[in-house]
Amino acid sequence: MLFAGILYAWSILKTPFASELEYDPSVLALNFTLTMSFFCLGGFISGQLVKRFGTSSTIVVAGILAGLGFALTSRLGATLPFLLYLTYAFLAGSGIGISYIVIISTVNAWFPDRRGLSSGALMMGFGVSTLLFGKIADALFQSSVGWRNAYLLIGLAIALVISLSALVIKKPDESVVFPDKKTSSKKIQESFEVRDYAPSEMVRRFSFWRAFIVLVCLTAVGNSVISFARDLAISVGAKTALATTLVGVLSVCNGLGRIITGATFDAFGRKITMIAASVLTFFAAGVTLLAVSIHSLPLCIVGLCLTGLSYGTVPTIASAFTSAFYGQKYFATNLSICNFNLMVASFIATACSSLQIASGGYTMPFVLLLSLATIAFALNLSIKKP
Numbered sequence: 001m002l003f004a005g006i007l008y009a010w011s012i013l014k015t016p017f018a019s020e021l022e023y024d025p026s027v028l029a030l031n032f033t034l035t036m037s038f039f040c041l042g043g044f045i046s047g048q049l050v051k052r053f054g055t056s057s058t059i060v061v062a063g064i065l066a067g068l069g070f071a072l073t074s075r076l077g078a079t080l081p082f083l084l085y086l087t088y089a090f091l092a093g094s095g096i097g098i099s100y101i102v103i104i105s106t107v108n109a110w111f112p113d114r115r116g117l118s119s120g121a122l123m124m125g126f127g128v129s130t131l132l133f134g135k136i137a138d139a140l141f142q143s144s145v146g147w148r149n150a151y152l153l154i155g156l157a158i159a160l161v162i163s164l165s166a167l168v169i170k171k172p173d174e175s176v177v178f179p180d181k182k183t184s185s186k187k188i189q190e191s192f193e194v195r196d197y198a199p200s201e202m203v204r205r206f207s208f209w210r211a212f213i214v215l216v217c218l219t220a221v222g223n224s225v226i227s228f229a230r231d232l233a234i235s236v237g238a239k240t241a242l243a244t245t246l247v248g249v250l251s252v253c254n255g256l257g258r259i260i261t262g263a264t265f266d267a268f269g270r271k272i273t274m275i276a277a278s279v280l281t282f283f284a285a286g287v288t289l290l291a292v293s294i295h296s297l298p299l300c301i302v303g304l305c306l307t308g309l310s311y312g313t314v315p316t317i318a319s320a321f322t323s324a325f326y327g328q329k330y331f332a333t334n335l336s337i338c339n340f341n342l343m344v345a346s347f348i349a350t351a352c353s354s355l356q357i358a359s360g361g362y363t364m365p366f367v368l369l370l371s372l373a374t375i376a377f378a379l380n381l382s383i384k385k386p
Contacts, residue, residue: 001100001122001123001125001126002125002128002132003129003133003157003161004066004099004129004162005125005128005129005130005133006129006133006137006158007035007096008126008129008130008226008251009129009130009134009137009247009251010028010031010035010226011226011228011229011231012130012134012137012138012230012244013134014028014032015138015141015147016141016147017076017084020078021076021077022078023078023081023084024081025353025357026353026354026357027081027084029349029353029354030085031081031084031085031088032223032346032349032350033347033349033350034085034090034346035088035089035093035346036093036223036342036343036345036346036349037089037093037342037343037346038090038093038097039093039094039096039100039339040097040336040340040342040343041094041097041343042062042095042096042097042101043098043100043101043335043336043339044097044333044339044340045098046058046062046097046099046100046101046102046332047332047333047336049061049098049102050102050332055102055106055170056167056169056170058102059099059102059103059162059165059166059169060162060163060166061095062095062096062098062099062162063095063099063158063159063161063165063166064095064159064163065091065098066091066092066095066096066099066155066158066159066162067095067155067156067158067159067160067162068091068092068155068159069087069088069090069091069092069093069094070088070092070151070152070154070155070158071151072086072087072091072155073087073088073092073155074148074149074150074151074155075148095162096158097339101332101335102169102332103122103169104119104122104123104319104335105331105332105335106169106170106171107122108122108323108331109171109172110172110176110178112178112328113178113179113180115266115319115320115323116263116264116266116273116320117259117262117265117266118262119315119316119320120258120259120260120262120263120265120316121258121259121262123255123259123262123312123315123316124255124258124259125255126255126315127251127254127255127257127258127308127312128251128252128254128255130247130250130251130254131248131249131251131252131255132248133154134244134247134251135244135245135248137150138244140153194327195327196326196327196328196329196330197325197326197327197330197386198330199330199333199334199337202326202330202334202337205386207325207385207386208325208326210379210382210383211321211325211338211379211383212338212340213376213379214274214278214376214379214380214383215314215317215318215338215341215345216341216344216345216348217281217372217373217376217379218277218278218310218311218313218317218372218373218376219311219314219341219345220344220345220348220352220369220372221281221284221285221311221369221372221373222254222281222307222308222310222311222312223311223342223345223346223348223349224348224352224353224365225250225304225307225311225369226250226349227349227350227352228353228356228362229243229246229247229250229304230243230246231243232288232292232300232304232362233246233247235362236292236295236296236297236300237295237297238297238300246301246304249305249308250304250305250307250308251308252308253304253305253306253307253308253309253312254308254309254311254312256309256312257308257309257310257311257312257313257316258312258313258316261277261312261313261316261317262316262320264276265316265317265320270324270325273313273317273320274317274380274383275377275380275381276313277310277313277314277317277380278373278376278377278380279377280306280309280310280313281310281311281313281373282370282374282377283306283310284303284306284307284309284310284373285307285366285369285370285372286373287299287303287306288300288304288307288362288366289303289363289366289367289369291303292361292362293363314341315339318339318341319335321338322334322338323335325385326386348368351368352365352368352369353365355368
């Protein structure tokens with residue numbers, strides 16, 4: 001998950017395409033949108049691949065696709081932005097999307113009593129990847145290695161690590177005895193029948209679509225900020241080195257948000273966790289809006305940290321919510337459907353980038369993101385049962 005999460009370091013990885021190859025900002029923004037779209041599509045087909053080829057083979061295929069995507073991206077020229085969509089967005093995005101769903105659904109099956117914490121721990125690795133590999137990539141770009149060799153090395157590393165993980169990631173067989181689930185006295189018990197919902201049943205539930213819109217709104221805030229985090233920090237006075245570091249700090253907070261959310265879900269339940277995530281996202285957007293309005297670097301740093309924490313809540317909530325509301329039998333496919341919120345949110349991120357370019361600042365994008373956080377909070381209050 002740590003190696004797969006490099007996909008989210010796009011605000012750093014796009015640097016050579018903007019500076020050396022002079023790709024238009026709209027091209028780079030669209031590439032991020034397409035990457036998230038193919039990430040979702042990869043997750044959706046992963047269940048079918050597992051049924052046909054098994055868990056191990058599917059993970060190996062995912063690793064090869066992701067690695068090949070980065071390797072081919074290293075060969076791109078200045079006049080062919082379409083190929084960036086094919087190599088980075090389609091190949092790398094699809095490969096990592098496939099591995100993401102397979103790994104989460106397989107590993108979570110080993111922890112039925114701690115699914116929230118298990119999801120959070122896995123996704124923490126995915127979230128903090130930007131700090132580690134983003135910094136490494138940035139250093140390689142500026143060294144004698146160069147960005148092309150850096151992309152090639154990243155691709156080889158991703159392919160190797162994800163493929164090798166197939167040797168140890170296995171589903172538990174029927175002989176495994178798991179511990180009984182423990183019920184916390186602080187956890188709000190929800191009154192509904194627990195059963196397995198097939199994907200076709202889930203998408204017909206009004207509760208699913210309300211939750212889906214909540215996830216879209218929360219994800220859009222994080223996705224948008226991640227796509228221009230480095231430039232945002234520079235706009236309020238941060239030096240280039242500090243701006244790059246802040247992208248990594250956002251990534252760390254993203255990772256922490258995932259594991260904290262998982263533990264909170266297990267301890268306090270779905271309702272408190274989802275409402276808390278909405279409140280956190282509201283404050284994240286509000287503080288960052290204030291920072292860009294008064295040109296305050298300290299407030300921007302606080303806003304980026306809050307954004308990272310709030311964005312980290314989303315994938316863990318999606319995983320734990322899907323399991324709690326719709327059961328474990330169809331979990332992998334149901335989660336992949338929930339993850340299509342990333343696709344919708346990525347288009348909002350592209351719209352925010354266009355709004356930033358059109359307005360010449362970050363005020364209007366954050367007004368939009370603050371509005372989305374408000375919608376998420378209101379909808380969260382209405383979700384009570386499947």
